[in-house]
Amino acid sequence: MDFFIQWNYHLQSLNSNKKITGNKVAITFDDGPHPEHTPKALxxxxxxxxxxxxxxxxxxxxKYPELFQEIIKEGHSVGNHTFSHSNAFGFFGTKKVVEELKRTNNLVKNLSGLQMVLYRPAFGVTNPSIARAVKELKFRSIGxxxxxxxxxxxxxxxxxxxxxxxxxxxxxxxxHDTSEKSMAVLERLLVFLEERKLKSVTVHQLLQIKAYA
Known part of the structure; x- marks a missing residue:
């Protein structure tokens, strides 16, 4: 049975850092890189x-390796959001989940030299197969x-x-860095954060963990 990520039922995910010192938040983007909208986000x-x-x-x-490298070059962090983001991901067995995550990690290692350890479940779904795969690969699940x-x-x-x-x-x-609407929201959000004296940092800085092995 699948469960939503915030329930922390099958898999312990890090969803916030209430104990943070300083006015920091972490903006995260799923589903990119997108040729039109990721450059706008950057x-x-x-x-x-x-x-x-x-x-x-x-x-x-x-598809867009240069754009992916640009994200890293700009000082942002990157994490694994599966290889296919298949609608059937919640039905994959552990072996197939491991294959998907390894395939993405190997691609990133070859492109950037970075060994990602942060994982965000596709659709925010967790289940025993995904939990086993995450444990096997020593990933941290980020909600x-x-x-x-x-x-x-x-x-x-x-x-x-x-x-x-x-x-x-x-x-x-x-x-999500995948639509014009999201980019319009992002700009207004960044203005809001500035007004509230809240600084957006990378998720690993907020959680005080490592983004890469």
């Missing part, structure tokens, strides 16, 4: 002197406590209101 983060964490899909890294719902029908204002009403220091925010 540009906005640079403009507002913010850092993010990009949980990338292996097949997208394969969130502020979900933007930026991939739903909600408009820009509704998404922004949802995020800002829930964001406080130590929060991990979930966005």
């Amino acid at each position: 540009s906005l983060l640079k403009k507002y002197n913010a850092k993010g964490t990009f949980f990338c899909i292996g097949k997208n890294i394969e 969130w406590n502020v979900r933007s719902l930026d991939t739903t029908f909600r408009n820009e204002k509704q998404i922004l209101d949802r995020i800002t009403s829930r964001t406080e220091k130590g929060a991990i925010l979930l966005l």
